[in-house]
């Protein structure tokens with residue numbers, strides 16, 4: 541059996557195609573007029589990048605227009621890593637124009653960016669052609685996370701870059717009109733795999749956890765779980781000031797759900813958490829060193845979890861929210877940094893919706909490997925969960941775009957895609973208006 545990240549649902553597609561007027565069942569809400577773009581690694585035919593995370597980014601795009609699925613199109617991001625085989629890491633350090641751009645795709649100030657955490661964003665056209673790397677007029681001097689946070693009130697985009705060399709962590713802020721207006725070094729963390737972070741109304745929230753970097757490790761992704769590093773969560777005032785670090789039980793996290801300040805001024809952080817054991821098992825599989833049971837390779841082995849950090853007393857409480865395995869948390873992004881009631885995740889062949897108010901969970905069986913479920917607010921939405929969930933589901937017969945009503949988790953439409961879409965990472969709904 542081949543390496544799990546090159547086979548089964550993970551296997552790359554060999555080329556770029558386009559198809560029009562896609563068949564669908566059910567009824568696509570006409571208000572879903574725009575584009576759904578999803579990013580993920582897709583090594584070129586014959587390439588073995590050595591780790592699932594190291595493949596060249598490919599965007600799968602689906603255009604919806606007033607109830608019709610107008611087109612599907614997939615395109616590699618033409619990074620220098622893709623076109624010239626330029627290494628992103630060499631003896632002279634990091635080349636921020638040579639990332640794989642394989643992790644997320646977002647829009648800010650009407651510009652579309654493919655993101656990977658080790659490099660600059662790459663700008664794309666709405667037709668998925670590559671424009672090139674972006675350093676915001678020379679102002680971005682570090683890599684950019686693939687998980688920036690848009691403040692729904694101010695319209696600013698908060699982001700960071702983490703480095704393999706000092707400074708290990710730098711915070712940046714883009715204005716609503718796309719200008720980089722602040723960069724600030726954050727003191728404290730070492731070279732750890734900092735994939736995501738959180739914002740609240742007043743704070744930035746950092747995860748400095750024991751997935752550490754050691755360039756002497758023989759791996760395309762030289763990170764490993766090392767509990768001796770310890771684990772801490774940091775909170776930095778957005779307005780400026782010292783970062784306060786809280787020791788927590790050692791663990792690993794890729795993805796944050798959300799964070800907010802509660803009425804007592806405590807910072808509440810929800811994320812999907814791995815133990816050392818579950819993280820190491822996953823990492824061995826996606827590094828190709830262990831069998832992930834081939835096509836059935838499962839990546840949802842983490843649990844929703846909550847930390848409550850009290851800046852007054854320094855106290856931390858930790859709480860497992862559910863023991864089923866999930867990943868790729870999403871929410872109604874008008875709640876980013878504010879208390880949210882609902883969190884959407886994906887588990888084994890299902891979408892799982894959590895209700896933090898009642899402590900309950902509901903699920904939708906999808907019949908296949910289920911990609912991140914992106915929440916799109918309904919037109920004129922009243923409740924937080926009034927909206928749609930978009931997810932690419934892949935089964936043996938191929939891939940489809942599933943559209944579900946987020947309130948009751950009922951499937952409302954399914955668009956048949958013209959080809960299998962490999963397991964991937966994150967995407968965005970880019971409405972026309």
Ligand SMILES: [Fe+2]
Nearest residue numbers: 735794965966
């Ligand atoms: Fe991610």
